[in-house]
Amino acid sequence: MNELRCDVLVIGGGAAGSRAAYEAKRSHPQLEVTLVVAGKYGTSGSTNLIASESLGINAPFNYMGDGDDPDVYFQDMLDTGGGLSDPDLCRVIADEACTRVEELMALGLEFDSEAGHPVQRKLSGCTKARSLTCGGATGREIVRVLKKANISIGVQVIEDVRILDLVKDDNGRVCGAVGLNEKKPIFITARAVILATGGAGRIFRKNVNPPSIEGDGWAMAYRAGARLVNMEFFQVGPAVVKPKVQFIIHSHMWRLQPKLTNVHGEEFLKHYCPEGVEVAEVIEAKAMSYPFSVRTVAKYLDIAIFKELMAGRGTLDDGVYFDVTHVEEEVLKQRAPITYDFLKRAGVDLTREKIELGLVVQNFNGGILIDVNGFTGVEGLYAAxxxxxxVHGADRPGGNNLIDTQVFGYRAGRAAAEYALGQKEKSKLPVIVQDMSSELVKPVTEEEQVALQRSADLYYRELTIVRRAEGLRRVLDYISEHKPNNQNNILGNRLLVGQILAxxxxxxxxxxxxxxxxxxxxSEPAWQQRIIISQGTNGEPAVTADKF
Incomplete structure (x- = not known):
């Protein structure tokens, strides 16, 4: 087993991990900070995808003069979160967002601008225009400038590393992590560890996430003793399934009143709208409600697509037809230029051809419960x-995910570095790690590969848009059936995450x-409380609930 040592280990090379590594090293240059990335730094992770017309980062600069400020922003987060957003975390984001964005700009990040200042757009869940963009590449640009900064200040970067578990010392302190580096076991000791591994979209059959996003971070943190909160809340929404590209359809495209038909050519949305709710109203609402949410009438569109697919009235690619051929080319280029150009390069002319639209898992609101400094409650372990x-609650404003990475990446990086300074000795390699290495390199068997595929299908059907008790129990029964026989860490993590979500x-x-x-x-007032899941004394998930 390859063994490495450092002071601060950051797991994940997206916007959060890059910011955490930068701040840990910048705040204490004498520390050895190591950043491990699942793929190639600058291209791996969800942050680096160009997957929508306008991927934004929120900050209440009020460049558009509509009265935005931190207090308005704070209230938007609480309102959109449905009473389940942590007010302390939301306050931190509202107060620090502008400073963190200004620091990115100082590193060379350039936002879309006009009239001498960045343009801010109003996205779903926002009452003001506060989202700044670099076209559809905002996340990638953030990582680009942070990567350059990290290299310049001496952060060590190790690529092609998939971390699969954390290691604790005899005092219960997280002291490192084990995983695979180009399919060979690797162990990294550290005085502090920061998890920035993203969500778990890849455990579902339909998603817009890269291969590394499988929920390993949650599984590791859970086993280490961290608590998980709001895990039932994650974002699913319409995306292109044919041509086969990873691209979300939101905002301006819905304002063009597209025609939606199933595989039989039937306009089906009208069958799912209750009395008094018009099809045009639902489609218009979708422009300001990208992910499925029960907050607006746009929910009927997502429910309709999902039920058509589950009833077998979708295409071979699990989609419905999305048709804007009635819209003139100049209008498309003006209203949705990135979408139009992206699909044109993929071989589809929206003025002449329909595309196929499905429902995909995109982003998670829940995860490891942290305090305002990214501390997980487990000594030595931080997250961002x-x-x-x-911070996100039952739903979140569009553009909030990226600012979350910067505000809490900043705080987690600095808190972990400060903690690492107080640790006198680097941990020695525990004997148990040597035993773990043989499990890490064990290949996925044919039987386990089948279990992975079946779980992805089951999770998509029962855990995404429409949930019912019987379907959720089917998920739990499947996991119970397969977990005792599991010997592979990759499958084990995926089953554990599915169990927690269900x-x-x-x-x-x-x-x-x-x-x-x-x-x-x-919605019931009695359920305005957070569901928290942690490992019980028997090793199985234990559920508690609390109110703010």
Whole structure:
């Protein structure tokens, strides 16, 4: 086993991990900071995808003069979060967002601008225009400038590393991590560890995430003793399934009133709209409600597509037809230039051809419960970005995910570095790690590969748009059947994450935000409490709930 040592280990090379590594090294240059990346630094992770018309980062600069300020921003987060956003975390983001963005700009990040200042756009869940963009490449540009900064100040970067578990010393302190580096076991000791591994979109059959986003961070943190919160809330929404590209359809495209038909050519949305709700109204609402959420009437569109697909009336690529051929080319170029050009390069002319639209898992609101400094409650372990939970609640404003990475990447990096300074000795390689190495390199068997594929299908059907008790129990029964026989860490992590998601969704007997229980369709005041899941004394998930 390859053994490395450092002071601060950051796991994940997206926007959160890059910011955390930068701040840890910048605040204490004498520390050895190591950043491990699942693929190639600058291209791996969800942050680096160009997957929508306008990927933004929120900050209440009020460049557009519509009265935005930190207090308005704070209230938007609480309102959109459905009563489940942590007010302390939201306050930190509201107050520090502008400073963190200004620091990115000082590193060379250039936003879309006009009239001498960056343009800010109003995205879903926002009452003001506060999202800054670099076209559809905002996340990639953030990582680009942070990568350059990290290299310049001496952060060590190791690519092609998939971390699969954390290691604790005899005092219960996280002291490193084990994983695979180009399929060979690697162990890295550290005085402090920061998890920035993103969400778990790849455990679902349909998603817009890169291969490394499988929920390993949650599984590792759970086993280490961290608590997970709001795990029933994650974002699913319309995306292109044919041509085969990873691209989300939101905002301006829906304002063009597209025609939606199933594989039989039937305009189906009207069958799912209740009395008094018009099809045009639902489609218009979708422009300001990208992910599925019960907050607006746009929910009927997502439910309609999902039920058509589940009923077998979708295309071979699990999609419905999305048609804007009635829109003139100049209008498309003006209203949705990135979408038009992206699909044109993929071989589709939207003025002449339909595309196929499906529902994909995109982003998670829940995750590791952290405090305002990214501390997980487990000594030596910090976290930042999508792997964390608490700030977003039942839903989140569009553009909030990227600012979350910068605000809490900043705080987690500095807190972990400060903690590492107080640790006198680097941990020695525990004997148990040598035993773990043989499990890490064990290849996925044919039987386990089948289990991975079946779990992805099951999770997509029962855990995404429409949830019911019987379906959620089917997920739990499947996991119970396969977990005892599991000997592979990759499959084990995926089953554990599925179990946690299903348990959280089954526990919440109401509909709120991105969580829709068809058997409990209404939001209930009694359920304005967070569901927290941690490892029980028997090793199985234990559920608690609390109110702010």
């Amino acid at each position: 970005g999508e792997v964390t939970g608490g 348990l959280a969704a089954l526990t919440r007997e109401e509909s709120r935000g991105t969580h829709y229980r068809e058997d409990f369709p209404d």
